[in-house]
Amino acid sequence: MEAILALEDGTVFKGASFTGDGETGGEVIFNTGMTGYQEILTDPSYVGQMVCMTYPHIGNYGVNLDDVESSRIRVEAFIVKECCKTPSNWRSVKTLPDYLREYGVMGIEGIDTRALTRHLRLHGAMRGLISTREPDPAKLVARCRELPAMEGLNLADTVTPQKPYIWTEKGPRDVELQDGAYAWPGPGPRLVVFDFGIKWNILRLLTEQGFDLLMVPSSFTAEQVGRLAPDAVFFSPGPGDPATLQGPIAQIAKMTDSYPLAGICLGHQLLGTALGGSTFKLKFGHHGVNHPVKDLLTGRIEISSQNHGFCVDISKLSDVEMTHVNLNDQTLEGFRHTKKPIITIQYHPEAGPGPHDAQFFFTRFRSMVREATGK
């Protein structure tokens, strides 16, 4: 079924839907990973975004039961050169088109994804609309311009959980708090995790470090956290513009003296802002699994999993120092507080998808908590 992808600047790409009829819009970005589409599809940070994969053959290994980063597909739409309908892999249980259809997410193929990627590189990530219904590209372009821009968009609140939950071998399980308190099972250090759209692999790796986890919604206040009596607090990745999350930022600011803190991606951006920094939007973001990042504390280079459209400016902060730098464009990839136990990282040490080079971050966090709390 023919489909049109219209961009807000008037550029039009023609392809075909492999998920049937539909129309959808969002910010169009590209991801340069050659593997890991199932993890990308289920990563809540992609809410509101239509992801174009630069590798032409997508869907080759189908979809399995394990490689998911949340409970459902999150991307707004999936744009590929060629979708494989007959996958080959021993773990595959369904095809990519079936998977997308299951969640009502559009997938289109036959797109010159290299031309689209070059376009986004030159002109920046932009809004786009995909439709099988409207044959007139001009109308689509016009409608596309009415979509909300990513800048100024609060999307974390759309994916954050309604209530606290814990992580089990079978996945997340809701818990009831008693007077705002939680009966920590022990013996691990208690970690409250703000879920702005977390990836499950973070929960797996935090658990592996021996933490007892309790995930809480983005609306949780410093006071509510206090009642949970945690040993440390962690801020997760998530979608949208960090600057719109003024509520959480204010609450985080109240916690900086109380607990060891860590944040990844959006969590890192929120911590940076809470400490007095600011965020700005990158032209087309970093989305892929091949960016080199240098850990300035060890001198080691990590090949990193990246997925962010915003970046933190900490240049005006006095007690904060850069710990990780992106070697491609020299942007900030992580910082630490020089006086307080606070560390962050902009990219994705949890991988899923991507290299495992940066998983040391979780060990480092664990050590920091041990040092600060004795637990």
Add this chain to the structure above:
Amino acid sequence: MPKRTDIKKIMLIGSGPIVIGQACEFDYSGTQAIKALREEGYEVVLINSNPATIMTDPELADKTYIEPITPEAVIKILEKERPDALLPTLGGQTGLNTALAVAESGALERLGVELIGASQEAIRKAESREEFRQAMEHIGLKVPRSGIARNMDDVRRLSKEIDFPIIVRPAYTLGGTGGGVAYNQEDLEEIAQRGLDASMKTEVMLEQSVLGWKEFELEVMRDRLGNCVIICSIENVDAMGVHTGDSVTVAPAQTLTDVEYQKMRDAAIAIMNEIGVDTGGSNVQFAVNPADGDMVIIEMNPRVSRSSALASKATGFPIAKIAAKLAVGYTLDEIPNDITRETMASFEPTIDYCVVKIPRFTFEKFPGSVDYLTTAMKSVGETMAIGRTFKEALQKGLRGLEIGMPGLGKDFDEPEGDREAILNSLRKPNSRRLFAVRAAMRAGFSDDEIHAASFIDPWFLRQMREIVQFEDRLKAFGLSESISPDNPALAPMLREAKALGFSDRQLATLWKWSMHDLRRLRKGLGVEPTYYLVDTCAAEFEAYTPYYYSTYEPGRETAPDEGRKVVILGGGPNRIGQGIEFDYCCCHSSFALREMGIRSIMVNSNPETVSTDYDTSDRLYFEPLTFEDVLNIIEFEQPEGVIVQFGGQTPLNLAVPLMRAGVPILGTSPDAIDRAEDRERFKALLNKLDLRQPENGTAKSFEEALVIARAIGYPVVVRPSYVLGGRAMEIVYDDAALENYFKVAVVASPDHPILLDKFLENAIEVDVDALSDGEQTYVAGIMEHIEEAGIHSGDSACVIPPHTISPELQAEIERQTVALAAELGVVGLMNIQFAIKDGMVFILEVNPRASRTAPFVSKATGVPLAKLATCVMMGRKLKDLDPWSMRKTGHVSVKESVFPFNRFPGVDILLGPEMRSTGEVMGIDRGFGLAFMKAQYAAGQKLPTEGAVFVSVNDRDKEAVVRTVQLFVEMGFKITATSGTAAFLRGKGIESEVVFKVYENRPNICDEIKNRRIDLVINTASGKRTISDSKELRQTTLLYGIPYTTTISGAWAMAQAIKALRDSGLAVQSVQEYYKG
């Protein structure tokens, strides 16, 4: 941290001659490395015996030793040059093994030379099967169940512990020589014995078969701080059981989830650390069970490899160059990425296209060999193709293979043969297996059935099926729709076909059109390729490196190059008769153009070469060398001309069609080429110039041939017209042999006549390379063959300057060369083969193009022929270029050929008019004897200085062998001979020990060889009967690595060489020193 300043001078070991498993990819890596090191200010000393390499060009390294790559020679050079470091990881297995031997001798320690890149221990850990297995187990990785055997008793013991089928892998060999798969005890006995013999350490590993498992490979780089990056993942279309070098492979891996891929990535990095690869590139091979994902490590190479060359070309990431910089202390984050300029080498390339590599085989060259692919590599070359999808890349690759296939399908007839035959062709992997897959699909087999027979992953089968199914759509379209520009359905159909990689030729066949009309129609509809960049980053960053591939996408990102520009057509995949020598010429042509300020545009499809390094030319188009693909580029770029005379027969075959399409061909006109190649026109040409050729004739049938052969008299040389490398060329001695030739070897027809030439017995053959500007001719080199006429010139050893030809005859040869060049109007290079018999000069062949010997002559004389040829093609004159003044003299250069016989058990090693060598070496010294000795050493023939010489020659040669035997006797060698030869020698006063011929009795000569009682074999044979009688002798000689010669003149040269060695010993000298005179 910056580069090391405590080292100033670095020695590099090259990989020597082109052999199966080790080809020009090591020239590519070595050249890159030398350039990188010199760029950093290091002094570079190189040893490589292969003259046809760019790396041995005298201006590349500071000191270039064209010497045999043996530990002795390397130690001599170390003693003389006293470098600070030795870099062993860029010269293939040869470089690594030689470095290891040098290190183990204690020479490095003694001379204070540091091994950089990989330590002695790391090399040993990676190379020794047993140590490697222990290392893998230490880091929790699995290897197939296995055991090491050092003798046949070990083999038998292990076969009780490991289930059949068992894979036999010899340690320390190239491309798995001597390995194989044993399905039963009998197989095992044979293969294991061969493996033990082939192994440098008499060590084989018997291994649990993982036949049918999926095979993957990762290319890893590591810097000295332990930072690792994966450059490329590769998935093999052929499952485990077929050597990677023989497998169709794809980049990136297609069927791995990220979880599985990251598991492999983690393993690869852990292996780098555990083996202790200090810096540089390595490749790690994995096998994965398709049923449950169980992963085992097959092997790792702690050096750059064939796969790393492929990975470099597939991604644009220059592995060897970076490896060299890492070896001198840089870290990955300090080395810029040339392609993006703004990013550093410490990233992992990501690609937005699909790359397919397809090996090229030459079983037809080796009668008696079986077209059956196993764990021992047999392919002689490869082609690579880039497309936006696997389907497009696969079909491009198949036509780029130049085996007459325009893609997956050719004639599009329904397959013949029963279902069982089709299944069998899938079960036994062979060089035609992809076409067998197509046949199976056409015959109605399901993907499951094909997978069960071939183990090819269903993903690849599905992709191929989409191509096959599209054939039906195209056929139906051709029947139901009008193929005309007015039909609006035509352009979309063409676009779809093109995106699936269909060539114009295929479409023309399917629609019963002419290819040229179809092309016109297609272009009229605007269905034209676009050229996309290979940029290492999937368009995430702006790229500056002009490396392109064609695809049929709507996007347009490339504009034609600006300014004066010339297209050079490369040689495509290596094959016997067309290899690195031609690529060498193409590179030089490109260098010359750039020096003249003309933009050079290279077109080639061979990933192993220097010509497909994005640094070599101003632009690189990685495309098949077919009329369609080449003309597309020419029409896009609009160059002022195209150079076809350097890439061998491939571009030459395109010359006339391109000229007809209006493309200006630079240099010698295609008509002149035709005048030299067409027999009748050539005869007229020689008559006009009053030059002599052996009596000859052209036959369109056996009957005609018989008349001609009887008229000119036997023996005659017979061959089909228009061939390179002596395909199907034979010397026949009687009517019966001639009849057999027509029955077995060729099909003659009016379109494909057979050529007959009087064979000049015992003539001296001479090759001449010359350079002409249309006015003046420079005779660049007169090469006297060591072997008499009748051996293909590509297989002969030869010497510059000639050592037995009189000055008068040399002058006559020069005169004839100049006359031919003038008459043909040669502008550029030409090669002539002469024969001298009884003081008369005959012309055998004239080729107005670069020859296989052009690099050798260039090295021997110090005159860069291909560069100068390019200059004259661009209009410059020889009187200004003055090659005469450049000529270096005062030394003797010998070229020797290297053969792949050890890869093809059962094939006779006797030389003949059909070319079978894969590569060449050069020996250089002040006199003939030592130069010849070095060439022999370099070719792997370690001539003895004492011991026993076995002599068995046919009657024709008995008189001629006497002086050789006498010389051996004088030097104290013991002579052993068969009864006939011994009797003859006794008549000449030479005593010899008599041994039985193979069929006479036991112990016979083969037993003697096996008992290591023979050190040199001189064996000539002619005529079917004697040839087959002595075949087993030659097989045994080969198997036991005894030096041998099958010609009288070769034997004489060996005797002289041994005498020279005994008299004065070997010394090493650099080319730069020889050039000083």
